[in-house]
Amino acid sequence: MTCHYHEEKYMVNKKIMLVALAFFLTSKLASMEENMMKNDISKIKEMAFGENDAMNKLAELCLSIGHRLSGSKGLEEAVAWGRKSFEDEGIESFLQEVMVPHWERNEESLFLVQPYLKKMSFLSFGGSVATLNNEGKVEPIVADVVVVNNVEELSPEVAGKIVLFNIPMPENSLEGYGAVSKFRYSGAIEAAKHGAVGALLRSITINSLNTPHTGGMGYSNEYKKIPYGAVTIEDAMAMAKMQEMNIPIRVQMKLSAKTYPDALSHNVIGEIKGSKYPDEVVIVSGHLDAWDVGHGAFDDGAGVVHAMETLSIIKRLGLKPKRTIRAILWTNEENGARGGTEYSKEYGANTFAAIESDLGAEKPNGWVAEGNNAQKEMLESILAGTGLDLIGEGSGVDIGPMREHGVLLIGLRNIGVRYFDYHHAPSDTLDKIDENEFKEGLAHIAALTWSLANVETPGS
Numbered sequence: 250m251t252c253h254y255h256e257e258k259y260m261v262n263k264k265i266m267l268v269a270l271a272f273f274l275t276s277k278l279a280s281m282e283e284n285m286m287k288n289d290i291s292k293i294k295e296m297a298f299g300e301n302d303a304m305n306k307l308a309e310l311c312l313s314i315g316h317r318l319s320g321s322k323g324l325e326e327a328v329a330w331g332r333k334s335f336e337d338e339g340i341e342s343f344l345q346e347v348m349v350p351h352w353e354r355n356e357e358s359l360f361l362v363q364p365y366l367k368k369m370s371f372l373s374f375g376g377s378v379a380t381l382n383n384e385g386k387v388e389p390i391v392a393d394v395v396v397v398n399n400v401e402e403l404s405p406e407v408a409g410k411i412v413l414f415n416i417p418m419p420e421n422s423l424e425g426y427g428a429v430s431k432f433r434y435s436g437a438i439e440a441a442k443h444g445a446v447g448a449l450l451r452s453i454t455i456n457s458l459n460t461p462h463t464g465g466m467g468y469s470n471e472y473k474k475i476p477y478g479a480v481t482i483e484d485a486m487a488m489a490k491m492q493e494m495n496i497p498i499r500v501q502m503k504l505s506a507k508t509y510p511d512a513l514s515h516n517v518i519g520e521i522k523g524s525k526y527p528d529e530v531v532i533v534s535g536h537l538d539a540w541d542v543g544h545g546a547f548d549d550g551a552g553v554v555h556a557m558e559t560l561s562i563i564k565r566l567g568l569k570p571k572r573t574i575r576a577i578l579w580t581n582e583e584n585g586a587r588g589g590t591e592y593s594k595e596y597g598a599n600t601f602a603a604i605e606s607d608l609g610a611e612k613p614n615g616w617v618a619e620g621n622n623a624q625k626e627m628l629e630s631i632l633a634g635t636g637l638d639l640i641g642e643g644s645g646v647d648i649g650p651m652r653e654h655g656v657l658l659i660g661l662r663n664i665g666v667r668y669f670d671y672h673h674a675p676s677d678t679l680d681k682i683d684e685n686e687f688k689e690g691l692a693h694i695a696a697l698t699w700s701l702a703n704v705e706t707p708g709s
Contacts, residue, residue, distance in 0.1 A: 286703060289568055290696045296562045297692035303558045304684055306334065310553065311544035311679040318375070318541040319581040320351025320512040327537050328515045331557070331578045335519035338561050344515040347591045349581040351512040352376055354541055355505035359449075359480065362391065363499035364491065370459050372542065373478035374433060374466035375584045379504045380447070380476050389503040390447055390476070396485075396492045400432070400439050408444030411500060412436075413480070414451065415489045421455040421669055423608075423643075429453045434467045437477035441469075447502050448477045451485035454669050459483050462674045463540050465584040476504045514538075516588045517578040519560050523702065525571040530596070532575050532603035533559045533698045536582035536647055543677035547668060550679075551687060552606035553578050555661075559695040570702035572601055579647040582607070589647030597650065602657040602701045605645025606694055609671075610687040611663040615640030616697075620657040628657065631700045637693050657701075661694060 297303075314330060315323040328344065335342035352375055359371035382388040396413045397403060403412065414436050419425045432439075433450055440448040452462040461479045468474045480488075491498050517537065523529065535552025539545025556576040563574065579588035602624075616639050618628055629639050644658035652658060663686075671677040 286700070289566075290699060292566055293562055293568075293695045293699055294692045296566065297558070297695050298688050301558055301562065301688075301691075303554050303688060303691055304682075306557060307546065307550050307554045307682065307687075308679060310550050311546050316541040317537060317539045317545055318352075319349040319514060319538050319584055320353075320509065321541070324514060324538050324580065328517055328578075328580070331517035331537060331553070334557060335517075335560070335576075338564055340519045340521065340560055340564055342517065342519040344517060345592060345595065347514050347516060347580050347588050348511040349514040349587050350376070350585050351509040352584065353507055353509070355507060357478070357504045357506070358501075359478070359503075360501040361484075361498070362501050364496050369484050369500075370461050370481050371478055372461040372463040373476065373504050373506055374450075374464055375540070376466050376468070376508065377437070377477045377504060377506050378474045379506050380502055387503070387505045389501045391499065391501045392446055394449075394488060394498040394500055396489045396498075403439060403443045405443060407440065410445055411447040411449060411502060412440040412445045413449040413485060413488055415485045416451055418453050418455055418669070422665060425455075426453060426669060426672075430464065433464050433479075437466060437475050438469045438472055441472040441475050445475060447475050449480050449485075450477070452479045452481055452674075454482065454672065454674070456670045457482040458676075460674050460676050462672060463542060464673045476502060478504070514580040514588075516580055516592055518575055519557070520573055520575045521560060521563060521570060523571050523573040524569045527573050528599055529572045529601040530575055530599050531570075531572050531601050531698060531702045532577055532648065533606075533694060534577040534579060534604065534645075534647060535606050536579040536588070538579075538581055538583050539677075540583060540673050542673070542675045543671070544679050545677060546679045546682055547609035547671050547677050548673065549582070549607045551610035551682065551690070555606040555691050555694045558691055559698050562695050563699065568699070570699065572702040574698060574702050577647075582647050586646050586650075590650045593650035593654065597654040597656065600651055600654060600656045602659065603644075603648040603651055604659045604661070604694060604698060604701075605648045606661045606690065607645050607647070608661065608663050608665065609668040610682050610690060611665060611667060612686045613637055613690050613693050614662050614664045616659055617641045617643035617662055618657065618659045619644045619652055621655070624657040627704065627706065628659065631697065631704060635693070635696065659697070661690060663690065
């Protein structure tokens with residue numbers, strides 16, 4: 250009996266020792282993996298801040314291709330450029346076909362003809378109709394202008410006239426932009442309800458050097474489609490003051506814009522296959538299309554290169570992610586968001602997390618995200634100590650459609666001091682990029698992408 254007792258005690262002690270050893274080894278392995286992760290992130294950030302190809306890529310995109318509006322030759326040249334860039338670095342890539350809107354601006358002008366003659370800086374909105382006569386030929390509209398400060402001021406008085414929505418952007422932020430951009434979309438509809446023959450909107454920006462800002466707009470089949478475009482802050486304020494002083498305002502508006510049948514475009518997708526969870530995908534992305542003014546450097550050449558160079562850095566360092574990493578260059582964010590919608594339909598269900606960079610290239614300020622509590626807790630754990638916290642709710646236009654699949658969606662937020670000065674304007678050019686701030690954004694995006702591709706979760 251004594252022998253049996255000692256034998257049992259020995260077995261119990263042995264089990265305790267084995268459990269302790271297993272715990273020790275597991276902790277040791279976890280510690281080693283954590284140290285390896287920190288070492289990998291350190292290497293990634295060092296390369297992002299140091300010698301890389303980010304500025305060269307951005308210069309090529311901005312200066313060698315031309316404008317990249319959906320349906321244009323330039324956009325498909327950018328698609329080919331993106332694919333070739335991946336291939337030149339030995340990164341696997343493929344194209345996803347997407348049918349996109351095709352609208353062309355063509356010749357346009359806006360003249361003040363009363364109380365005096367002046368050519369105004371003007372940009373029609375994407376999707377606007379032309380100024381056509383009864384025979385369907387382009388012909389200028391000459392009409393009086395009525396200035397309103399909100400939709401509620403519209404009345405039958407605007408019939409046969411051109412409405413100017415003089416609605417200031419309330420603050421230099423995404424929230425301020427959202428408060429006014431809804432009028433860009435619906436302004437022509439609201440003016441047409443009351444019989445207006447055209448509409449103008451004060452450009453959506455805080456600061457201006459006589460610079461108009463374009464963007465997407467909408468129509469309703471219930472009302473006549475009337476031409477619509479943006480004037481500068483300076484001209485909007487001048488016409489508002491003229492009206493206040495009872496000075497008659499008359500303009501000549503000419504648009505030659507045309508909408509064509511949808512055109513074939515592509516999402517460009519580069520990827521590094523995961524070693525442990527190849528069917529789970531982490532996306533890093535920006536949109537390749539841009540308005541047909543400026544270089545599209547802030548919006549969104551910077552985001553495109555953030556995504557491309559993230560993959561390039563990981564490739565150059567010889568790192569092997571557990572999950573598949575895809576760098577996606579979206580098509581048609583600006584006037585349809587069809588690239589993101591089509592990708593979500595075909596591939597969204599296999600996505601673990603998606604990042605989008607689409608707010609320029611200024612100094613990073615934090616992250617926003619959409620997801621459930623567990624996903625956000627995981628993200629906050631990853632971000633702890635990185636110097637860039639989760640600061641709010643949100644994501645990005647192109648990755649937004651994947652919310653229906655329960656994907657963790659993440660957007661980079663920059664300080665945004667200058668973004669809306671250049672947004673959708675001729676001033677969105679390469680020279681506005683601060684290389685150090687641009688690279689800081691790259692470092693944070695690349696590091697977060699790597700962390701998401703390797704984090705272990707309870708469901709893994």
